[in-house]
Amino acid sequence: MIAGDVDLPADASAAGHARRHVRSWLRDHDLEQLTETATLLTSELVTNAVLHTSDVARLTLQSVPGGLRVEIQDASPAGPVRRRHSPRATTGRGLALLAELADTWGWEPQATGKVVWFTVTTAADPWAAYTGTDWLAEAQL
Secondary structure (H helix, E strand, O other): OOOOEEEEOOOOOHHHHHHHHHHHHHHHOOOHHHHHHHHHHHHHHHHHHHHHOOOOEEEEEEEEOOEEEEEEEEOOOOOOOOOOOOOOOOOOOHHHHHHHHOOEEEEEEEOOEEEEEEEEEOOOOOOOOOOOOHHHHHHOO
């Protein structure tokens, strides 16, 4: 079984490492139906940590009833701030996605920075019932 904690590199490869770790953890815990949402949101938070700090981030995964809690600890004491970006901007949607797709999310100050966290469960995951053929039924309407 894959461990729940991992230190991520302080570079562009961090998000990929984090996504692979989350996928493995979900597979080991028979929660693969949460993969799409959990990996997307993890990637967004890790990318924010890499963009806004120059230090290693720590990824922590914990079981919650029916799902997963993901925590990203970084060295910045500044809390997450949702900013307004133009429709053509290539950044700035992470917190909006978090608010829309996570069951719950938040952040907590730490002695050496902060932890931003979210939970996803099978009961609330918007992709949990998606079969991959839903588009066909919608197209026939």
